[in-house]
Structures are given as C-alpha cells and as structure tokens.
Amino acid sequence: MANDLELVDVVKKFGAFTAVHGVNVAMPQGEFFSFLGPSGCGKTTILRMISGFIDPSAGAIRLAGRDLNGIGPNKRPTALIFQNLALFPLMSVADNIGYGLMVRGVAASERRKVVDRMLELIALKGYGDKRIDELSGGQKQRVAIARALAVEPKVLLLDEPLSALDLKLRQHMRHELRALQRRTGVTFIYITHDQGEALAMSDRVAVMSQGRIEQIGTSTEIYNNPQTAFVAAFVGENNALAGKVTAADYGYGAIETAFGKLRAANPRGMKPGEASVLFVRPERVRLAEAKAETGSDNVIESPVLDGVFEGPVANILLENLGSERPITVTLANDGATPRVSRGERRRVRFSPDDAILLPPAGAAHGAGGHA
Amino acid sequence: MSEAIRRFGAGGVAAILAGVAFWAIMLIAGPMLLMVDLAFRPYLPNPADVGGPLDVHTVSNFAKVFLDDLNWRVFVKTIYASITVTIISLLIGYPLSYILVRSTKSGWVGILMIGLLIPFWVNEILRTFAWQLLLARYGFINTTLTAMGLIDEPIQFTNTDFGVQVGLIYAYILFMIFPLYSTMESLDPNQVDAARDLGAPFWRIHWDIVIPHTKPGIASGCIVTFMLAAGSYVVPELLGGTRAIWFTKLIYLQFEAINWNLASAYGFTLVVLCLLFILLMMAVFRVSLKDIAR
Numbered sequence: 001m002a003n004d005l006e007l008v009d010v011v012k013k014f015g016a017f018t019a020v021h022g023v024n025v026a027m028p029q030g031e032f033f034s035f036l037g038p039s040g041c042g043k044t045t046i047l048r049m050i051s052g053f054i055d056p057s058a059g060a061i062r063l064a065g066r067d068l069n070g071i072g073p074n075k076r077p078t079a080l081i082f083q084n085l086a087l088f089p090l091m092s093v094a095d096n097i098g099y100g101l102m103v104r105g106v107a108a109s110e111r112r113k114v115v116d117r118m119l120e121l122i123a124l125k126g127y128g129d130k131r132i133d134e135l136s137g138g139q140k141q142r143v144a145i146a147r148a149l150a151v152e153p154k155v156l157l158l159d160e161p162l163s164a165l166d167l168k169l170r171q172h173m174r175h176e177l178r179a180l181q182r183r184t185g186v187t188f189i190y191i192t193h194d195q196g197e198a199l200a201m202s203d204r205v206a207v208m209s210q211g212r213i214e215q216i217g218t219s220t221e222i223y224n225n226p227q228t229a230f231v232a233a234f235v236g237e238n239n240a241l242a243g244k245v246t247a248a249d250y251g252y253g254a255i256e257t258a259f260g261k262l263r264a265a266n267p268r269g270m271k272p273g274e275a276s277v278l279f280v281r282p283e284r285v286r287l288a289e290a291k292a293e294t295g296s297d298n299v300i301e302s303p304v305l306d307g308v309f310e311g312p313v314a315n316i317l318l319e320n321l322g323s324e325r326p327i328t329v330t331l332a333n334d335g336a337t338p339r340v341s342r343g344e345r346r347r348v349r350f351s352p353d354d355a356i357l358l359p360p361a362g363a364a365h366g367a368g369g370h371a
Numbered sequence: 372m373s374e375a376i377r378r379f380g381a382g383g384v385a386a387i388l389a390g391v392a393f394w395a396i397m398l399i400a401g402p403m404l405l406m407v408d409l410a411f412r413p414y415l416p417n418p419a420d421v422g423g424p425l426d427v428h429t430v431s432n433f434a435k436v437f438l439d440d441l442n443w444r445v446f447v448k449t450i451y452a453s454i455t456v457t458i459i460s461l462l463i464g465y466p467l468s469y470i471l472v473r474s475t476k477s478g479w480v481g482i483l484m485i486g487l488l489i490p491f492w493v494n495e496i497l498r499t500f501a502w503q504l505l506l507a508r509y510g511f512i513n514t515t516l517t518a519m520g521l522i523d524e525p526i527q528f529t530n531t532d533f534g535v536q537v538g539l540i541y542a543y544i545l546f547m548i549f550p551l552y553s554t555m556e557s558l559d560p561n562q563v564d565a566a567r568d569l570g571a572p573f574w575r576i577h578w579d580i581v582i583p584h585t586k587p588g589i590a591s592g593c594i595v596t597f598m599l600a601a602g603s604y605v606v607p608e609l610l611g612g613t614r615a616i617w618f619t620k621l622i623y624l625q626f627e628a629i630n631w632n633l634a635s636a637y638g639f640t641l642v643v644l645c646l647l648f649i650l651l652m653m654a655v656f657r658v659s660l661k662d663i664a665r
C-alpha cells in the first residue's frame with residue numbers, strides 16, 4: 001500500500017518551548033491511526049500542523065508525496081473534528097453537513113443528495129431540518145463526523161472527539177467510529193489520552209510523551225512489548241520493580257531488586273551495572289501456593305495491603321519495597337478466587353517471559369520514533 | 372432580597388428602594404411625561420393663562436412641526452446623515468472589533484483597548500473642538516495637504532454635513548465597537564477554524580459564521596449609534612455651524628424662543644420618528660427585540 005500521509009522530522013517550537021520534537025510517522029491510505037499520550041504532550045499541536053492551522057518549525061508533512069507546506073487549511077484535503085465539535089448552532093443539521101460543499105460552490109440539488117447520503121451513513125435519516133441544540137451528545141458527534149466526511153477528505157483528523165460523552169455512549173461510539181472508518185476507507189488520525197479507546201479502535205498507535213513518539217505499533221505490540229518504561233507504565237496497568245542489572249544472556253537479564261534477584265526478558269539488551277526497571281502486568285502475576293514448586297518463576301513475598309473486588313476481576317495489592325505504588329495482582333473471578341486478609345504475607349510468582357527489563361523513564365530517548 | 376434585608380435591615384432596603392423609585396419616576400419618567408404633556412398644549416405667553424380655560428390639549432404644535440417644509444428637509448437630512456454615520460461606524464467598528472477579539476490571546480488587546488479609550492477620557496466638547504482644529508480651513512489637514520502639494524485651495528470641511536459626520540463617527544464609534552466586541556468575543560474560535568477547515572474562504576467565514584453570530588451586537592450597536600447621532604447637539608453645533616443644521620438645533624431654537632410647548636413637540640417628534648425608523652429597520656433586517664437583549 002502506498003503511504004498516504006507522512007510526517008518527516010516534524011518539529012514545532014512555541015518561542016523557546018519545543019512542543020513537538022522531530023516526529024516521524026508514515027501511514028498507509030485507509031489506516032486508523034491513533035496518537036496516545038498524556039495531556040500536554042503535543043497531540044493537538046501535531047493535528048493542527050497536519051490540518052494546516054499552524055506550520056511546523058522544521059520538517060515536512062506530505063500527503064501522497066506532495067508537501068503540504070504553505071497550503072492553508074481551507075485548501076487541504078484534510079478535515080478536522082474539533083474536541084468540542086464546533087458545529088454551527090445557527091444552521092440546521094443539513095446545512096451543517098452541506099456547508100463544506102456549499103463553500104465549494106456545489107449546486108443545491110447535488111448538495112442535498114450528498115447530505116441525504118451522509119445522514120443515512122450516520123443513521124440520522126430525517127434529522128436534516130433539526131436544529132443542532134435539539135440533538136443528543138452522540139447525535140451531535142455523528143453530525144460533526146458527517147460534516148467532515150461530506151467534503152470527501154483524504155484524511156480525517158479527530159481530536160479527542162469522545163471525551164465529552166458519558167462512558168456508555170463513548171464505548172458505543174468507539175464501535176461506530178471504527179465501522180464508519182471501515183465503510184468509508186478514509187484515513188483516520190485519532191487523538192486521545194484514553195488508552196482503552198486507542199487500543200480498541202486503532203490499526204496502529206503512536207504513544208507520545210513530552211513531544212516525542214515513544215513507540216509506534218499495533219495495540220498488541222504496544223501492550224505486550226512496550227519498548228520504553230513510559231509506554232510500559234502509561235499503557236495499561238503495570239507493576240514496576242526498580243533495580244540494577246546483574247547479568248544478561250540470551251535475551252534474558254537478571255535484576256537485583258528490593259525483593260532480591262529476579263529474571264526477565266531483556267529485549268533492549270541492557271548490560272550488567274545499568275539501572276533498570278522490571279515491568280510485569282498484574283494479570284500475569286499469580287498467587288503462589290505455600291510450599292509448591294515454582295520452577296524457574298520469580299517469586300516475591302510481601303504483606304497484603306488490600307483486596308479490591310471489581311466484578312469480573314479481583315485485585316490484590318501487595319506492599320512494594322522501595323516504592324509507594326503497590327504491586328497489583330489481578331485474578332480472574334473464576335469462582336475459585338482465594339481469600340486474602342490484610343497484613344498477611346503472601347507469596348506471588350510470575351514467569352521471566354512475562355516480565356520485561358527496560359531503562360528507567362527519561363533515561364534514553366529515541367528508542368521508538370520510527371514507523 | 373432576603374440576603375439584602377439581612378445586611379441592610381428592612382428599613383435600609385425600603386430606603387434604597389424608595390431612592391431608586393424616586394430616581395426612576397421623578398427624575399426620568401416624570402420629566403419625559405411632562406414634556407409629552409407640554410407638546411400637546413398651546414404656547415401661552417402670559418403665565419396667568421397656564422392652567423386656565425385656554426390651556427387645553429391640542430395638536431396645533433405638531434401641525435406647525437409637520438407643515439413646515441424646512442423641518443422636513445432638516446429631519447430627512449438628519450436621518451440620512453445619521454444612517455451614513457452608523458454605516459461607516461459599522462464598517463470601521465466591525466474589523467476593529469474582530470482584530471481586538473482575535474488578539475485577546477496575544478496580550479495586545481489591553482494596549483489596543485487603552486488606545487481606544489484614552490481619547491474618551493476627554494470631554495466630548497473638547498474632543499469636538501480638537502476636530503475643529505483638524506478640519507478648519509487653515510487647520511492641520513488642509514495645511515498638510517497643501518504642503519504636500521495635493522491641493523491648491525483649502526477644502527471646506529467645517530460648516531458642512533461631511534465635517535459633522537466625521538465628528539459624529541469619532542464621537543460615537545465606541546458605542547458601536549463595544550456591543551460588537553462583546554458579542555464577537557462569545558463566538559467560539561473553533562467555529563471560525565471549522566469553517567476554514569471545511570474550505571470556506573475569508574469572506575465566507577464572516578458572512579456565514581461571524582456576522583450571523585454578531586447580529587445582536589450589530590443591531591444594538593447600530594441602534595445606539597444612530598440614536599446618538601440623530602440626537603447629537605454639540606457636534607453639529609461646533610462642526611456644522613450655521614450651515615449644517617441638525618434637527619436638534621431646531622428643537623433648541625424653540626427652547627431659546629421660550630416656546631417650550633413647540634420645542635417639546637419638536638423633541639417628541641424626533642424621538643417617535645427615530646423609533647419608528649428603527650422598528651422599520653429591525654423588520655427589514657429581521658432582528659427581533661429578543662435578539663438584541665441576547
């Protein structure tokens with residue numbers, strides 16, 4: 001597949017402050033691509049550069065090989081969906097959807113056809129004459145998408161479009177957005193700080209921190225094989241045990257932590273003597289029976305701080321030596337969940353294959369950043 | 372209300388309310404009603420006749436106002452000139468307000484606002500005198516233009532309707548800018564960006580998004596500017612002299628002639644005709660009172 005949109009070494013500076021540090025991404029036509037990162041990491045800035053409202057300080061943005069530099073937002077084949085939707089309150093639903101076509105000089109009869117098709121696409125047939133303030137939150141959301149799609153953009157840019165909706169509707173709209181994207185085949189670039197949203201909808205996700213891309217990959221890659229401590233800690237729940245690498249061999253490494261020596265996968269090839277953090281997902285940690293054989297598993301023992309029942313799962317929190325963040329063990333509610341009492345010392349185990357050694361956050365940048 | 376009673380006591384609240392009522396009824400509504408009443412009574416030179424059998428309600432004053440051809444000419448001229456003043460104020464005020472609103476983020480807005488306001492710390496009469504100095508036959512503008520060789524003869528600005536209009540625009544433009552600014556400020560900048568993103572060129576964004584949103588501000592700015600221009604006395608007096616006469620001058624002349632009844636009829640006529648004109652314009656531009664109050 002041809003690369004549709006490319007960002008090459010894109011930098012954005014606001015005065016002395018660098019909001020985006022050399023971002024590189026390339027995405028094929030028709031991809032659902034998400035930028036995921038905490039507030040203030042530069043997501044909106046990237047989106048506004050792609051849509052043309054601000055210019056990059058350095059680097060290039062290309063669409064189908066054409067450099068977009070110097071082309072205004074009203075001339076770009078991109079459409080932006082604003083965080084607050086920015087529907088036009090003084091126009092009807094149909095006029096909102098048809099606005100892009102109207103300013104392009106498309107005849108009224110032709111326009112009406114497109115608007116009707118769009119209304120059908122977003123399942124709001126017959127809503128054309130309604131006023132915007134007569135719509136529910138989810139309906140407004142869909143009208144905003146229809147308004148953007150009506151001009152047949154090559155790339156649809158969405159800036160946290162679901163953040164204003166309540167939880168149920170948000171989950172429903174995830175499916176709708178994904179389905180809409182498949183049906184139209186338009187490249188979607190989706191911005192969010194909600195990792196569940198990003199993982200559930202995207203073909204690929206770029207995880208960002210402080211203006212840099214930490215890692216680009218599919219949802220599974222990001223979740224199962226984080227390349228930096230930031231990604232490991234930001235995406236999903238993760239237990240972190242800090243320490244110093246003592247040995248490294250054949251893709252594995254040993255780390256000396258407050259709980260003693262532990263073994264884990266070492267994909268970044270960390271060397272003995274280096275400071276490191278061991279990450280292991282709560283759902284990969286199991287309770288170890290009192291005197292049972294643990295084989296090559298890592299075993300740690302710590303007092304129970306709390307047990308939290310959450311319905312489908314139960315979390316057991318253990319004291320983490322040398323850190324305020326407790327160690328979480330997530331157990332599926334399969335009817336055989338053991339009872340634990342506060343203060344009791346429990347042994348837990350996890351396989352070295354389920355744990356990963358990474359440099360501490362902020363230690364080395366530029367591990368990711370290539371598509 | 373109960374909060375106010377707790378703070379000031381029942382007597383205190385009653386005193387405040389009484390004060391406000393006195394101010395509104397005796398000092399605002401009272402004199403106006405008195406003026407209307409005066410307008411419908413004949414002028415009686417002998418004070419002894421006032422309140423006597425001769426002092427009856429009549430429309431004779433209005434007959435005098437309406438039957439005089441000069442009155443009509445001055446009235447039409449006043450309305451026409453005030454419309455021009457209003458339109459030009461709008462044409463200057465709209466882009467200025469838009470620039471102000473768009474520069475709120477950059478911190479420039481404070482400086483621009485002060486720049487607009489400082490001249491208005493000076494009394495209206497003094498400001499108008501300043502314009503007289505600029506516009507006079509051998510004033511700043513004429514001497515500059517002559518020095519630059521652009522004109523041979525000084526242009527007559529003062530004592531013309533043009534000069535009066537320039538002065539009126541300067542005097543009242545803030546009354547246009549403030550309502551425009553405050554309605555424009557409530558427009559979500561994302562709306563402008565969204566229109567632009569959908570492909571709208573500059574002028575379409577204004578026509579489709581900014582102007583419809585600003586309509587209430589445009590309406591109230593225009594009404595206030597128009598009423599102030601049509602009812603201005605100082606500016607036409609100082610810049611128009613004896614040649615460019617405003618309707619307010621006619622009212623004043625009657626007061627000067629101690630014919631308060633006829634003067635009141637002139638004043639009442641001006642207010643009513645201006646109101647009718649505004650209602651007509653609101654109907655033409657489909658602006659409702661609700662819009663203006665928004």
Ligand SMILES: Nc1ncnc2c1ncn2[C@@H]1O[C@H](COP(=O)(O)OP(=O)(O)OP(=O)(O)O)[C@@H](O)[C@H]1O
Nearest residue numbers: 014017019037038039040041042043044045046193
């Ligand atoms: N016009 C600007 N001038 C100066 N700094 C800016 C400007 N726009 C953004 N920034 C800064 O750039 C950084 C990134 O901002 P951006 O809006 O891209 O964050 P974001 O990732 O979209 O965050 P959020 O999730 O809160 O929307 C922030 O620190 C912000 O303060």
Ligand SMILES: [Mg+2]
Nearest residue numbers: 043044045159
């Ligand atoms: Mg943002």
